[in-house]
Amino acid sequence: MAKIIGGITTSHIPAVGNAIANNLQDDPYWKPFFDGYPKIHDWLAEKKPDVVINIYNDHGLGFFLDQMPTFAIGAAHEYKNEDEGWGIPQLDPFPGAPELSWHIIEGMVEDEFDITSCQELPVDHGFVVPMQLFWPGAPHNKDMPRAIPVSANTVIHPIPTLNRALNFGKSMRKAVESWPEDLTVVVLGTGGLSHQLDGERAGFINHDFDRMCMEKIVDTPEELTKISRMELVEKAGAQGTEFLMWMMMRGALGKKVKLLTENYHIPISNTGAGTMLLECMDD
């Protein structure tokens, strides 16, 4: 049986991809951010998950406004990060796990989550930067798991509610755990935390709200579902709605989790950057 062993959150800011490409990990601006990752590297080296489900939000590469899925799951043999228009380094393709993708899609649609399936899906920095952070040298890290991308819409309102995001994760967990093969799976929730790129409020960051979200997501994620989508925009910034990805991940981890490490740093680019490693403790 496939088993979800833990979840990891991180911001997926494009500038991080450039910092990695230029080896700036020890630069004074970047060090407090990159210091959040060695413990996660150790955990991944010990656990060596077979599959990574990478929950991110597409930023105008894989999808345009002509057809915008609220929830999309990749079902491809491989995933390429293609040109996004402003040049983050392009990497070799990430190997997929299409059989498990289809099993998850079948299970979730049976469970009445209506998924958009994608046999091709160009992946952007939202997917790639976290892979580079967790598996240095990705995709050519010897422990690189096979990948399943999951993208939720935060480009255009209406976006999903926080409650729907949490329930998405719960449904995904059921689907994964009904896969007969013995596999271990790690789930990434990427994006956030607070930031706003557009409008007169550009540069908005909310330390206290971010810290509250990081605290509650561990043991009481249900409390966060009381936050309305407009309240999320107001408190986390227009692009802070990416916190939905964290909620989707949290739903997939089961009831009880253990926080193994966390880091929070302001600012990276325009963003409050949060990193957490949660290990699954059910059964």
Added chain:
Amino acid sequence: MDINDFDHHTHIEGTTIFDGRMAMKGYGLNKMCYAFNRADMRDAFVADPEEFMDRYGLTEPQKKAVRAKDVLGMIAEGGNIYYLAKLAGIWKLSVQDVGAQQTGMTTEEFKQKLLDHAKPEGK
């Protein structure tokens, strides 16, 4: 019927909620910017911006905002920041440059504003 009659969204200062109403207004502009994922399209825009804007059916106010590199103007005309970022990339503007322009600061002032958000942990 005007869609404003059933606005779903609360007002948030300095923030445009990009919803169906804005998407209807901005479709051509956003579609043009989506095309900038391709290098040949970026080159074509740089070679002849007016022809390129006509190709995507931009409205006159949208063209005016693009010509002036006016980000707030483009947002007001339905531009979505994720797509506009690709246009900003052609102009070699960073997200801090874009933030500075929208808030009426220099880029250095805007970067300082971001640094000022940092609080010591435990506070």
